[in-house]
Amino acid sequence: MSAPRATAPGQRSGNVIRDSALGRVPETVEEIIRLNGAVWGNPHVAPALLEILRLRNARTVNCVFCKSVRYESARADGLTEERAQMIGEHYQGSALTAREKLVIALADCYLGFPAAVPAELAQRLRAEFSGAQIATMLVALMTFNFTSRTAVSIGGMPEGPLPLTVLPVSVTTA
């Protein structure tokens, strides 16, 4: 593990965002925490689907920290570890539902370089999800992607995988 390029400010508030190097930027850190709370508390997209987006992003970005975390609310919503493990390379042939596979496909469109949604997939997404649900999933993807790439860019990540840790979302929102 290399040294992080920016260090945490040293406070211990119990929130993993505020207590990280992101705490060095007072102009943004509290809104980032509010944003996490608003994403996980949204009324349109269930926690299991949000967690699928988060884990697909974590896998693509290769954020070791993000990949090691599971959120309790998603577990309670039915995303068992067995199902979480299906969010991998061969997800299309997995036992995930068609709706869950569509969510992964949306994540992959967003995460592409450049991002793009093929017309046929766009039609399926619009048929399956409301405008509010699509907007919410895109805000969730933006949130997960920018925070995980921030963690990767700051550095200091272990090179190998960390043990899985099940956490309440309040570690990022309170």
Next chain:
Amino acid sequence: MTQTTLSSLNLDPALAAAGDCAASFAQLSRSIWEAPYLSGELLELCRLTLARLHRDAVEIAAGSPGGDATPDARRREAVLAGTVARSNAFNASEKAILDFCETYALDAQAITDEQAGRVRDALGEAGLVFLIEALGLLDARMRTARCLRDLAGAAAP
């Protein structure tokens, strides 16, 4: 009636149906243009660097956020041509920031300690973290605008 093409600069109303999370993301995005670490012009040059690397003609044509964020034409052209490193229109700190931006866009895992060190020397530790956050937000908005343009296209008769 002229319809404005969706870009990272006018994205927020298109996400408003998401409610509080969209409002929070919009607020966070606005805050980067007001923070003290980077000038609006340099932030806009970062946005244009990302647009070039995403090959996103809509973003390049989208103009700028306005005010002091409007870049000098020569600097804008150098960014869009990918010639910042050999241009005399940028000082060493600006080159370090735009070089960091380019690597961030292509693969955040490829950022070197030397690149990060040069930005930290220019902006300080908080400024480095801020730049990383700002690049993530600009990039995210670009990706989402592109997805929404495709989704809207699929709805057209």
